[in-house]
Amino acid sequence: MLHIPGYYEYCCRVNVVAGHDGLEKIPALLERVQAAKPMIVTDRGVAGAGLIDVVTAALGDKVTIGGVEDDVPQDSSLEAVQRIAEAYRANGCDALIAVGGGSVLDTAKGANIMVSEETDDLMAFSGVGKLKRRLKPLIAIPTTAGTGSETTLVAVIKDHARHQKMPFVSYFLLPDAAVLDSRMTLTLPPAITAATAMDALTHAVEAYTCLAKNPLSDANAVSAIELIARHLMAVMQQPDNRDGRLALAVAATLAGMAFSNAMVGMVHNIGHATGAVCGVPHGTCMAILLPYGLEYNQHRNGHLTAELLFHLEGPDVFAHTPSDQRAQKVIACIREMNQSLHAITQGQHARCLRETYDRDGNRAVPFERLTEIAATAKNDPAILLNPEDLDDEDYMMVLEHAWDGSPLNRADIAGFEKKY
Numbered sequence: 142m143l144h145i146p147g148y149y150e151y152c153c154r155v156n157v158v159a160g161h162d163g164l165e166k167i168p169a170l171l172e173r174v175q176a177a178k179p180m181i182v183t184d185r186g187v188a189g190a191g192l193i194d195v196v197t198a199a200l201g202d203k204v205t206i207g208g209v210e211d212d213v214p215q216d217s218s219l220e221a222v223q224r225i226a227e228a229y230r231a232n233g234c235d236a237l238i239a240v241g242g243g244s245v246l247d248t249a250k251g252a253n254i255m256v257s258e259e260t261d262d263l264m265a266f267s268g269v270g271k272l273k274r275r276l277k278p279l280i281a282i283p284t285t286a287g288t289g290s291e292t293t294l295v296a297v298i299k300d301h302a303r304h305q306k307m308p309f310v311s312y313f314l315l316p317d318a319a320v321l322d323s324r325m326t327l328t329l330p331p332a333i334t335a336a337t338a339m340d341a342l343t344h345a346v347e348a349y350t351c352l353a354k355n356p357l358s359d360a361n362a363v364s365a366i367e368l369i370a371r372h373l374m375a376v377m378q379q380p381d382n383r384d385g386r387l388a389l390a391v392a393a394t395l396a397g398m399a400f401s402n403a404m405v406g407m408v409h410n411i412g413h414a415t416g417a418v419c420g421v422p423h424g425t426c427m428a429i430l431l432p433y434g435l436e437y438n439q440h441r442n443g444h445l446t447a448e449l450l451f452h453l454e455g456p457d458v459f460a461h462t463p464s465d466q467r468a469q470k471v472i473a474c475i476r477e478m479n480q481s482l483h484a485i486t487q488g489q490h491a492r493c494l495r496e497t498y499d500r501d502g503n504r505a506v507p508f509e510r511l512t513e514i515a516a517t518a519k520n521d522p523a524i525l526l527n528p529e530d531l532d533d534e535d536y537m538m539v540l541e542h543a544w545d546g547s548p549l550n551r552a553d554i555a556g557f558e559k560k561y
Contacts (some may be wrong), residue, residue: 142472144353149355150342153398155292156318159391161383163322164199167280168240170318171204174278176236178207180229182249183240185211187284192329196240196282207234216299217244217308222251222263229256236278239316241323242337243288243297243423246281250296250314253279263298264307272311281316284325286389287337287424289344289397291319299417306417306524315401323387325330331377332489333545335482336424338373341365341393342475343408343427348399350438350445351406352526361399366452368392377485406527408434411539414518419506421497428479429493431471433539436549441528443468450474476548493546502552511540 159167171179183193188211197206210225229237230250239249254266257276266272281291290296296309327336345365348358369392376385383386411434412426435446447467451459462470482490491497497505506514515536518524524531531539542549 145356146354149357151357151555152294152312153292153315153401153452154312155315157292157321157394158318159321159387159394159540161323161387162199163320164196164282164324167196167200167320168203170279170280170320171236174236175315176478178205178232178234179236179238179278179280180207180225180232180234181209181238181240182213182214182245182252182272183209183211184215184242184245187241187245192284192325192328193240195324196238208232211522213241213245213248215244215422216301216420217248217297218299218301219263220256220301221248222298223261225249225252226255236280237279237398238282240284242283242285243290243340245289245317246283246288247296247298249279249281250290250316251298251309253277254296254309254314259290262300263281267309269308269310271309274313276313277386279316279535280318280320282320282322282325283390283393285329285333285337285424286386286393287340289341289393289395291316291321292394292397293401295401297413304417305517306413306521311342315492319394321387321390323383323390326386326390327381327383329380331423332486334376334380335359335373335486335490336388336422336428337393338369338424339428339431339482340344340424341389341396342369344396344400344405345369345392345432346431346446346449347405347408347434348396348403349449350435350442350528351404352528353403354405354445358399358403362403363449363452365392365395365399366449368395370453372480375512377482383437404526406434407524407529407531409516410521410523410527410531410541411514411536413521413523414514415494415506418514418517419497419510420499421494421505425491428482429491429497429543430539432479433543433549434476435468435472437531437535437539438528439468439472446471468560472548494540494544495546504545505548508544511537511544515540
């Protein structure tokens with residue numbers, strides 16, 4: 142069903158280049174924005190996997206690289222942004238090429254603010270609409286098919302001292318170009334492939350079911366959902382499937398276009414807080430929390446969730462499922478996806494917060510820290526466009542169920558209806 146609000150805005154002015162040889166188009170992209178000495182921003186995992194070598198080989202002698210900064214942390218940080226901005230200035234660079242996942246792309250966006258605005262105070266531009274002019278050229282090359290940061294107007298930078306993720310929102314943060322190349326995700330480990338794909342799925346689902354949805358973002362969202370449903374398990378079973386890898390990359394970009402315009406809701410709200418407090422990777426949080434967001438909001442937007450069954454399972458399943466059971470079927474389908482990914486990754490893909498672990502093998506989310514996560518979530522703006530409000534009790538109820546993996550029961554949902 143097409144939902145047409147009385148007013149909406151949609152913008153995606155990123156030049157998307159997609160293909161098995163997309164990297165070879167970068168020299169022409171740089172020439173188009175009159176850049177001759179880009180800095181490459183990446184992380185040690187990407188560099189260690191040899192992907193920067195793939196990029197530089199594709200550039201050949203047509204581009205002079207002004208430096209490679211490969212020490213971006215798992216969660217982007219103020220310190221990393223400042224360090225990269227200083228290196229950019231010292232090396233006389235005139236553009237940025239970000240090669241990596243969401244943290245790398247967000248770090249590059251943050252550094253671009255600093256070098257373009259000639260400032261040492263990144264936080265002066267935190268929030269919505271603080272940027273007033275175009276930034277330096279930025280080309281985004283995602284190495285995970287998940288965040289969609291290559292087509293979003295958002296950057297999230299972590300303030301580790303305050304355990305808080307700071308959002309930056311502006312159309313000027315949209316990259317000049319996004320290059321989707323199947324070579325960039327072929328070496329992605331199974332657990333990261335799974336988590337990042339579920340991140341993209343969450344972007345699409347929340348964009349479709351939250352309050353700022355519109356017909357254009359809906360088209361992006363459902364296309365992303367269909368591509369993920371069709372290709373994720375095939376890629377998990379056959380990691381060198383280049384067509385499937387490219388399809389997932391395109392899905393992540395489409396989902397990024399959707400949520401960059403329609404925004405997200407409580408899944409990202411609680412996920413941001415969980416990542417900030419306990420350091421759980423964002424994609425893992427999204428995979429775990431997505432069913433709970435749909436359950437919690439079901440009495441407000443269950444009809445929208447129900448529509449997604451067509452795109453997840455196809456027309457036959459949709460037609461043969463009673464209309465009042467379709468939303469629950471979607472939620473069950475997502476839980477089944479998590480269960481299958483858990484099995485394929487031999488337990489590395491977490492199904493609940495209790496199954497998340499840090500690098501030392503300790504439980505990443507101790508039960509006693511749920512109250513801290515709930516308190517942090519209350520200050521995260523992603524909740525603003527969620528179809529339903531949450532108070533302290535609601536946050537704790539959702540987190541406790543997500544911690545042990547139990548679904549929200551019918552009594553809980555009835556309580557929501559009575560309460561609100």
